[in-house]
Amino acid sequence: MTMAHHRDFKSANPIMRLRDGTAVRTWKNLAGVDHVFLADANDRMIYGGYVGWIHSQGLNEAITRIRKDFT
Template sequence: MIVDYLLDEKTSQSSGQKYLQEAINFLKKVPGMSIDQLKLTINDKSTTALNFSDGSGKLFYVINAAQIHHVYIFDEMNFCRFAGYVGWIHSNGLKNAVELIKNYWC
């Protein structure tokens, strides 16, 4: 499913869509994804910080003190465009999704 989505989306990149929006659409499909209210704090540990290769923005993958996995996407003006998290049971799925985003769009 993930590979099929990525292969379909690779063809649409030539139509001018930014990688940022592609990554957001992809993350929305991660099992267990919930919208976050951007509660990023000083105690949160950013395990991954990625820049999209087209310059459209950046992604931060964060594990908070409660070991909840969050993902934040900011545009080139540092405006938060997506904030989401998954529960413990879905954390491996989110880790895999971030790794695929890194390989395809960063």
């Protein structure tokens, strides 16, 4: 993953909340690049990253596993 710019955090939509209160948010930019952000319990960004198109499926599979194992 490549670090995402914090300005894109506000565009991301929450998709799940982990057991520890961390929110997982995702966003796809106009170029179709998938981003994922983590927010603390107060909705402050703690991580942001994106993957190239070739890795989008792997990111989605990882998100599915995270949902299963940590929510």
